Amino acid sequence: MQVDERKQRILEALILDYIATGDPVGSRTIARKYKLGVSSATIRNEMADLEELGFIEQPHTSAGRIPSEQGYRYYVDCLMELKPLADSMKRYVQDVLVDRVRETEALIQLTSKLLSQLTNYTAIIMAPNYGKNILRHVQLLSLENNRIVLVIVLDNGHVEHRTLDFPTQFEEKDLQTLSYILNRHLRGLSLEQWKAGIFQEIYNELDYQKRFLNQVIELLENVMSVEHESKVYLGGTLNILNQPEFRNVEKVKELFELLEEERVLKEVLSTGPSVGLTVRIGSENPYEGMKNCSLITAAYEVDGNPIGTLGVLGPTRMEYSKSVSMVEFFTTVLADALKKVK
Amino acid sequence: MQVDERKQRILEALILDYIATGDPVGSRTIARKYKLGVSSATIRNEMADLEELGFIEQPHTSAGRIPSEQGYRYYVDCLMELKPLADSMKRYVQDVLVDRVRETEALIQLTSKLLSQLTNYTAIIMAPNYGKNILRHVQLLSLENNRIVLVIVLDNGHVEHRTLDFPTQFEEKDLQTLSYILNRHLRGLSLEQWKAGIFQEIYNELDYQKRFLNQVIELLENVMSVEHESKVYLGGTLNILNQPEFRNVEKVKELFELLEEERVLKEVLSTGPSVGLTVRIGSENPYEGMKNCSLITAAYEVDGNPIGTLGVLGPTRMEYSKSVSMVEFFTTVLADALKKVK
DNA sequence: TTTAGCACTCAAGAGAGGAGAGTGCTAACA
């Protein structure tokens, strides 16, 4: 059976109506609301065909039809027109994000907040990962009780710190010397550029407290490698509760449990292709708890390199057209904003 | 009317049964389950009295009774016996928290997780605030694009950083000198100890770039004062969804919206007395969205000074006896753990 | 090929009736 143009228009009308109302759509509704120039009986016949093709389904005999996942897929791939976004909104977002925020973390948080507010869904953003973490500065400081704090600053402005205990008391001066030597050898290098040779040189310069030095270096390597996987930020989680498909607390719980796990979010964001935009509908998502959800993700780039992903999570009955436009728009804005921050 | 001992025992039985089952409790149930040595008719008479006194109420004529807020209050104040906690559980918690965790933030997070798991309610913990933030170290570092990162380490091991732009390019060396001078003057002092005189001295030492210095100092003051108010950590938020009183998504949303606001959490935790344990039942809570909840909070201390608060949020139909024991226990464990960390 | 007409289906809502839990009251009992 062919999917001719009339079938397409009926399918589109049905999907748009269902997205707008949430109720199964009948042939009469389509005939009345969307002037297709044919009677409801004709639409009925076409709908029977569309059902046979697997694009729509009936919750029960005497209800209207609702789109199947396959129907949404066809709509997204072939029928959907991107919704143009209001210039005023665009300007507002650009204004807020590009010029006002200076710190990466605050920027991402604000972005996720805006994205969720403007879509009314949940925003997920993976923080930018510039590939190599280049060491900018190491500093060892002693605190009370033999505790020592190791502060590490990366080239992109990221700051990490770790505390370590060490049985022996250290002289402030020793720590300063150590910091100095570590900086001299390691500054400007990424983890990959550290070679065994470097440490040999460091060892040679200060052969006291080798055990301590080892511990510090281990921690350093740790931080430098961990930073490789970026944090994920969520915005507007509670928007999910506005969706009628999540009136049921069990479902909410199932989904929220997934969203609480950073591992899941990362997986969900990183399974798409690293360029372009992905729409994952219902059970195309890897997790059972997301089978009623659709996820739109896209990578954002700086200098042509994809450095992170952002997306929007909503019910399968989602405003795809608006959401896709929004996600696309936000990738460009975030990229711009990051360029300024960097 | 007197609240004699029999009334007390009936009230207690009713509350315990209602907490356990969630269903309104009838006179027959009490007579059957709790051997009070009197018939259901007698209990019925007593219950009529208890209702008149305002301790219990009827959802409708032919249902059993449920405790009123006043009833819970009387129970908590006069009847409740603290539930003894299993030694094995105590040992486990002590083991996990006191020796294994080194960083304050990780410690608080783990504590909130454990507290929520062991109570099945939501844990709220205000991070310790030792009163004065004493500066341990300041470091200025230049990044790309005229950006400068200011790293601040406090005496308690807390590390903060801020990024700032400044139109002029800085020499690495200048920043080092500046860091050095700042450290020499400010290290070991708390914000309160900074006096105008100090800055005069600093200005005298480097009269170049006074504007930049001002900006740095402003940022420093900012961080030092902000640290005064502690962060709040939540654990087990989703436990709320297990409660039958939160089957309704609207209610869930209302509560979650409150919990998302740090301001609210802080207020809720800090309105109690700074020592001892507080139980706030239902509408005794300051927020409308918490009128179905009870909150048990207690301050935890180090060296005799209350430095933070922790608590448990559950439905008014809460296992008060177990939860109070648990909150009390956790204040001591957290205090112990913090002593080790500090 | 399209459309009007019609019989049919099914969910959802309204209403009726019964079961069950619980109450308050009364009168008898210790």
Place this chain on the structure above:
DNA sequence: TGTTAGCACTCTCCTCTCTTGAGTGCTAAA
């Protein structure tokens, strides 16, 4: 005087039935 058994009464909840309305598929005519 306090306690208890008995009983009528109340109200929710569940089930069953009936009705309504939206929507369908099929058929025959245009």
